[in-house]
Amino acid sequence: MIKYLFRLILLFAFTAFVGCNSVSNNTTTYFGGKIINPKSNHVVLYSMEKVIDTLFLGKDNKFLGKIENDNEGLYYFIHGNEKQHVYLESADSVMIRLNTWDFDESLVFAGKGAERNNILIDCFLEEENDKKLFYEYNKLPPIKFKEKIDSLIDLKLNTYKEYIDKHPKETLGFKQTLKTALTFPIYSRIERYPILNVKYTEDGNFPTLNKTFYNYRNKISIDKDSLMYYPPYSKYIRYYLYNKTYALGHAPIKNKYSSEFTVDLLNIIDKEITTKRSKNAFLRQTIISHFYNKSNCELNTKAFNTFFTLTTSLEDKELVNKLIEDTKAITTNNYLPNFSLVNYSNTKLQVFDIVKGKNTLLFFWNPKYVSRSYIIPRINYLSKTYPNIKFIQILIQGKKGDRIQKLDIKNQFYLDHNSEAHKFLTSKMPRSILINKQGKVINGYGSISPKNLEPYLKKLSKN
Structure with missing residues (x-):
């Protein structure tokens, strides 16, 4: 009210x-x-x-x-x-x-134009509330899960019909957008169900599904560039593509994606997505996210070669090439170069003057690729969990006053144009480098999010 x-x-x-x-x-x-x-x-x-x-x-x-x-x-x-x-x-x-x-x-x-936007934001908020339902629904066997889902879809379609009946002059474009906002979050849940249900099964295998489980796929299109930046649509497409890849015979993946899975997913994207813009976007997102998921310097050569074969974007090829070269520039068991950086009192320092012989995670960040709201809780969690490790945040590029307000300013720095660090940050993408007390690299290309980095942190915190 x-x-x-x-x-x-x-x-x-x-x-x-x-x-x-x-x-x-x-x-x-x-x-x-x-x-x-x-x-x-x-x-x-x-x-x-x-x-x-x-x-x-x-x-x-x-x-x-x-x-x-x-x-x-x-x-x-x-x-x-x-x-x-x-x-x-x-x-x-x-x-x-x-x-x-x-x-x-x-x-x-x-x-x-307000009414159509108010119902769209209501759809967004309802989808957030629906998340709570699926914590329980995902534990159900397929038949029971589908019953719950069908009932929920009926409610969403009734909402759609009621709105359109009251607003008969809405354009076809908005009608498609509204139906997407209402139903695609549910379709995403169906695509995610086999992957999430695995942890509730005794044998750790995917549930057995009947032939009608994915019938809704016949009624929708996955090739609308105009909706690719709309989360209900893009999330569904992503889950659909992963589900199709699992269906090739891959076992449930608990930690990092195998080379074979990544290659198959890239080929599925090439097969299923026909519009150039969307295909290139999904190919880029997949190869980069799977690389970060590993949280180490290993390069999946076959997957990268597949990406370069399938993408038609020269810009994306250049970005990924830089990512590869950055990875090669700093590798495990070698010493980190003593590059310069600047604190927020505008004092230029060398990195080893800041580290001072402590086990350290250096997180290089760029607001173009990662938000402060993502960084803050993760750094706070890591700092509390691993008090023996120093956590440093370094802004790759941006305004020198562009610090993260809710994190300790003493642990925040930025790079000036002359810093040697730019030689291993040519992609300008986020990068975590974990070094020991002697300055030797323990992990040269990690993410601050995946669980795959934590074994390195646990081991280092004991030394």
């Missing part, structure tokens, strides 16, 4: 806001609103991966942007470390109101 009251209030606020800004052209698309407790001075609007506009906050933390050459469809906006989607049509005037302390839950839309 409170949220709907906010929507009503925002509608009046929108009218006043638009009036004050003299927006009268009814063929132009506008996007604006108000940010409470802002995390930065701007909002960035995207269409797929392309930046449409950077909208700066003005008086009272309000912003307003006019979209030129607008196309109907899903856009997304980023403020601070948070991201959310908005569906825009020509001549829309969509205003948002949100509080960054409770970003998604507080987000409401008003103005022309």
